[in-house]
Amino acid sequence: MNLDWAHFTPGSSLAGGLLIGLSVAAFLLLNGRVLGISGILGGLLRPIKGDLGWRLAFLLGLLASAWLTAFFMPANWVLSARIDASEGALMLAGLLVGLGTRYGSGCTSGHGVCGLSRLSPRSMVATLTFMLMGFLVVYVLKHGF
Amino acid sequence: MGFKGQKMKHRVSEFLVGLLFGLGLMLSGMTDPSKVLGFLDLFGAWDPSLAFVMGGAVGVGALAYVFAKKKSTSFFGNALDFSDSSDIDRPLVIGAAMFGAGWGLAGFCPGPAIVCMGSGQSKAILFVVFMLLGMLLFELLEFVRHQKRTPQA
Numbered sequence: 001m002n003l004d005w006a007h008f009t010p011g012s013s014l015a016g017g018l019l020i021g022l023s024v025a026a027f028l029l030l031n032g033r034v035l036g037i038s039g040i041l042g043g044l045l046r047p048i049k050g051d052l053g054w055r056l057a058f059l060l061g062l063l064a065s066a067w068l069t070a071f072f073m074p075a076n077w078v079l080s081a082r083i084d085a086s087e088g089a090l091m092l093a094g095l096l097v098g099l100g101t102r103y104g105s106g107c108t109s110g111h112g113v114c115g116l117s118r119l120s121p122r123s124m125v126a127t128l129t130f131m132l133m134g135f136l137v138v139y140v141l142k143h144g145f
Numbered sequence: 146m147g148f149k150g151q152k153m154k155h156r157v158s159e160f161l162v163g164l165l166f167g168l169g170l171m172l173s174g175m176t177d178p179s180k181v182l183g184f185l186d187l188f189g190a191w192d193p194s195l196a197f198v199m200g201g202a203v204g205v206g207a208l209a210y211v212f213a214k215k216k217s218t219s220f221f222g223n224a225l226d227f228s229d230s231s232d233i234d235r236p237l238v239i240g241a242a243m244f245g246a247g248w249g250l251a252g253f254c255p256g257p258a259i260v261c262m263g264s265g266q267s268k269a270i271l272f273v274v275f276m277l278l279g280m281l282l283f284e285l286l287e288f289v290r291h292q293k294r295t296p297q298a
Contacts, residue, residue, distance in 0.1 A: 004190035007183055009174055013194040016173025017201025023166035024202065025209030030158045032219035033226050035166065037255040042280050053152075057159035059259065064160070065167025066263030081261050082179040083268040085251045094258075094272045096247030098279020101255060104240020105230075108254040109166075111241070112199065117206030118227070125233050126241040133245025138185040141249070 024113055027058075036110025037062075038101035104130075155221060167260045173198040176260050178252025185249055 027035040031054065040055050085093065101107040104126055106115065111130075115123020174180045174194055183192035213225055248254050253261070253272050261269035 001187065001191055004183055004192040007180065007190075007192045007194070009194050010197050013173045013175075013197040014201045016169045016171070016175065017198035018205055019165055019169030019172060020198065020202040021169075021205025021209070023162045023169060024206045026158070026165070027162045028209050028213050028219070028225065029216075030220050031155060031162070032221070032223045035162070037259065038280075041255060041259075041277070042283070045277070045280050045284050053156060054159045057156045058163040061160040061163025061165075062167045062256070062259050063163075063263035065164050065171060066260050068164070069168065069171060070264065081177045081257075081264070081266060081269070083252070083261075083266065084179055084182070085268070087268070087271060090251050090253075090268055090272045091275045093247040093251035093253065094275025095279040095282070096243045096250065097253065097255065097258075097272075098276035098281075099283050100240045100243030100245075100247060100279070102240070102280050102283035103236050104242075104244055105237065106241075107244060107256070108248075109256055113202045113206055114210075116199075116203045118210040119207075120231070122231055122233055122237060126237055129238055129241035130245030130248060133242045134185045134249040135187050137246050137249030138182060139188060142186055142189055 020109075020113060021117075024109075024117065028114075034110060034114050036106050036114060038098075038107040039105070039110055042102050100130075151221070158221070166256065167263075169202075170257055170260055173201075176257040178257070178261075180252075181248075181254075181257070182252040185252075 024035045027033050033054070040058055043051060043055055044059075083090070097107070104111075106112075106123065106126060108130075111120075111123040111126040116127060170176050175198055180192060181195060183190070184195035213227075216225065219225055244254075251272060253269070255276060258269055258273050258276060262273045
């Protein structure tokens, strides 16, 4: 195994992780809710009266993070995203992520962060599964052929 | 504070939590699919940054959950949602495997994809549209399954 020192960002990644943890803590302790993006999105597609406002408020905030940083924040906060996947791959990946996260009841935030934070065996299994599958798919795509 | 005020307090908090979460994702570098794929590529030039993100997030999150378990309600006075299902079943594993495959294919999971969509990247918008279609497909399959289980008399 060799490390990619050029792209490794332990400091800002840890700092960003702490902010993510803080938002999980605030959502739980203030609003009483689990911060899971796929569940928040999925609930919009099964509309129940009185259950939409909090989802929309959260998602608006999430979108606003991209809008506000573009104007007000120093350069290292501004979103830089290199999307290498082809259009076809993105469509297939989108379907898999949408269906899979709903079928498996969570994604990186709900299972990965919240679930591991409370030592949920269910979330540990889910996190291990999607991590291993991610490693496997990238291995096959990059080194398999 | 009246009902309206309570509601407003919640909406403002939810918005700010979403904002903070998005800022954390951005600062961590996780809104960049190539960086996520750099973590998932264990046998190439490996970028362990994602492990630091998870470490920081779970560290703070664990403290919050330890604290929350001693309480019965949130600071705003409503019930705490622990969603305490403990079943390790087929849907959990199959769903997580599908998610992992899509994650490895594009480098996007739902949160970062939404933030990237906010920045107006057309490829991120495409991903989110198909992610929502995948979620709709789930709702459709659930609906069909439910209909089969409870046939109309």
